[in-house]
Amino acid sequence: PAGTEEIVALNGSGRAPGGLAANDLRARGLTAMPIQAIESVTLPGAVDAFCRLNADYGLKSLAEVLAPAIHYAEEGIPVAPRVAFDWADDLPCLKGAARDFYTLNGKAPTVGQVFRAPGQAEVLRRIAQQGRAGFYEGEVAEDMIASLQALGGTHSLDDLAATACDYATPVSGPYQGVDLVEHPPNGQGATAILLLNILKHFDLKSMDPFGTQRAHIEAEATKLAYDARNRFIADPDHTTRLAHMLAPDTAARLAGLIDPKRAMPAAAPLTEAVHRDTIYITVVDRDRMAVSLIYSIFWGFGAGLASSKFGINFQNRGAGFTLQQGHPNEAGPGKRPMHTIIPGMIRQNGRVTMPFGVMGGAYQPCGHARFVSNLTDFGMDPQAAIDAPRCFSGPEGMEVERGYSDQVRSELAAMGHKVVIPDTPLGGAQAIRIDGDLLVGASDPRKDGCALGY
DSSP, X not given: OTTOOOOOEEEOOOOOOTTOOHHHHHHTTOSSOOSSSGGGOOOOOHHHHXXXXXXXXXXXXXXXXXXXXXXXXXXXXXXXXXXXXXXHHHGGGOOTHHHHHSSBTTBOOOTTXXXXXXXXXXXXXXXXXXXXXXXXXXXXXXXXXHHHHHTTOOOOHHHXXXXXXXXEOOEEEEETTEEEEEOOTTBSHHHHHHHHHHHTTSXXXXXXXXXXXXXXXXXXHHHHHHHHHHHHOOOGGGOOOHHHHHOHHHHHHHHTTOBTTBOOXXXXXXXXXXXXXXXXXXXXXXXXOEXXXXXXXXXXXXXXXXXXXXXXXEOOXXXXXXXXXXXXXXXXXXXXXXXXXOXXXXXXXXXXXXXXXXXXXXXXXXXXXXXXXXXXXXXXXXXXXXXXXXXXXXXXXXXXXXXXXXXXXXXXXXXXXXXXXXXXXXXXXXXXXXXXXXXXXXXXXXXXXXXXXX
């Protein structure tokens, strides 16, 4: 907030409907949550969070804030290059009403074509006039619940009316003279802190930032940190070992498992969906209020489903649950799934110096750690830290962007990594450095975003 160095975390992620039960899903023979299906649709929490944030910290009315969004939903926007690429890629997942609302004559819009969403404009207009009630009550709520129930969902109007965001205490950890501050679970920000805690045990500064050794050490640390994430992070009311996960002794023990010359086998694969798409926005205003915001419908078009009247796209964040009995992240009524909400901030000497975030689902915690390391270990400015080539040891193997040399890829393979060149760029980042009276914006060329002064 303006006038203070306090960092406030607000969790607007949605909960499972009251009728969701892991036992029922297991009884149907399922061993993992369906991915793009009605069972994976959690209740929409973003509108409540936006209304709450505006009420508590905003200087304008909801009508003023939403006017531009209403205008562009009604009048349309030209489709940007990366959006057009992703739209065509995700087109097959659209089903029923979603195909009517999110295609142009059954096809994905191409670059420069104008896409309009009059149904969403009407929903936003009602929120502007009525606040959260315009979404969680009345005709819009009835459209969502009737559509979900017609598709076999257990969602109810009572579930929707009870939807509420929550303030939470951020988690943080020191690294090379700065503090990385993250949103607490059910987001995966603690994973980035653990990853940096592990990397503290290695002299990254002495390594080539784009060389084999740094890539190897980060890959091994990532495997270990992500394994901890998959074991411990869940709904805030069910995450019980966060302090253990972030304890220095935990990082020291994990660092001791890393062989500087040889890749370890990957941790056990997830039974739930690989974590995917997010959108990140950061804004700093003239009063130095800084907002770091992650928004997500998970897969490209979420569950590939939409409400029949207004065309509200249903996300599939519930695919992030597990069906493993007794696991803290086991699917259950009213629970929030492990999530890719991971907005970050950097603090130095008690002052917030940079809101930032990295999109890219599974890559995100690794992206946060690498960004902070680029800034602190290698002295890069924010844009250079974002532009720098990336690598990531994930479900597809050791993904190494084309910015790395063939020699590095060869050496990583010789260490035992399954090296692949990703078809699409790894992640996408945005950041704003607060430097006294100066604001320095940085935006990732891997995405359609940009840095703007106003």
